[in-house]
């Protein structure tokens with residue numbers, strides 16, 4: 001009797017563990033847990049397609065940027081969504097097939113496109129009816145391209161993350177978007193990648209590789225610091241890390257260095273998920289009555305809505321001074 005009671009738990013343990021171990025190893029999330037790595041999730045979104053280049057640059061630079069960036073996203077197997085300004089397809093008024101072809105590169109790689117209005121209209125400046133008109137104008141080519149890839153236009157991203165200065169405007173736009181079958185694509189990991197990109201592009205354009213290199217070397221650590229900050233902001237508000245949504249832009253800096261950033265994120269335990277999966281996180285149903293002037297992270301909107309300024313974690317990483325200066329900006 002004594003013998004059996006001592007032996008049985010050990011035998012049961014061996015059986016259970018023996019059955020469990022292969023499953024732990026087969027499931028990447030469980031394997032992560034075994035390695036004590038946090039299982040983090042992030043959806044990646046790229047704004048301002050087909051891309052942002054330096055003044056005076058055109059289709060050649062856009063093509064090289066697009067090919068490199070899409071190759072990087074595909075190599076990292078990231079189900080990213082790109083937000084299009086169709087006005088950039090027609091810089092002289094008529095739509096240019098070479099520019100439409102840039103968007104086709106995204107769709108051919110299986111990447112989804114969303115609407116970012118035709119002319120990157122600022123909802124905090126334009127009247128709502130004009131904004132809505134520009135939004136509809138921005139659907140045409142994207143819809144056609146998506147249908148050729150058996151996808152449907154379903155996501156909308158506010159330019160400048162400006163969501164409206166009154167609850168009334170926000171409600172009206174929300175209803176307009178819902179009628180047209182759109183979901184709003186929020187951002188939780190907001191950052192100033194566009195300032196680094198401007199500094200990088202200007203340095204490259206004037207033939208100053210050391211300056212471009214200095215900006216690029218500061219970029220990934222800056223982005224990782226932002227990611228870490230928003231992880232902590234998430235824990236402060238939700239007591240857990242939610243499925244994050246990262247905003248970056250289609251530019252030469254990301255074409256050259258997004259893979260480094262993606263690897264750094266994997267090193268933090270992130271897996272790259274679809275925007276659809278991110279939005280299934282109940283966090284995205286949190287109350288948001290933010291009507292301030294700035295385009296800020298949704299993590300900050302939710303915190304401000306329910307806790308005011310006290311809800312915001314201090315110490316959000318800032319853009320280094322030398323980057324601002326190299327971009328021709330004095331302050332953020």
Ligand SMILES: [Zn+2]
Nearest residue numbers: 047048159160
């Ligand atoms: Zn934008």
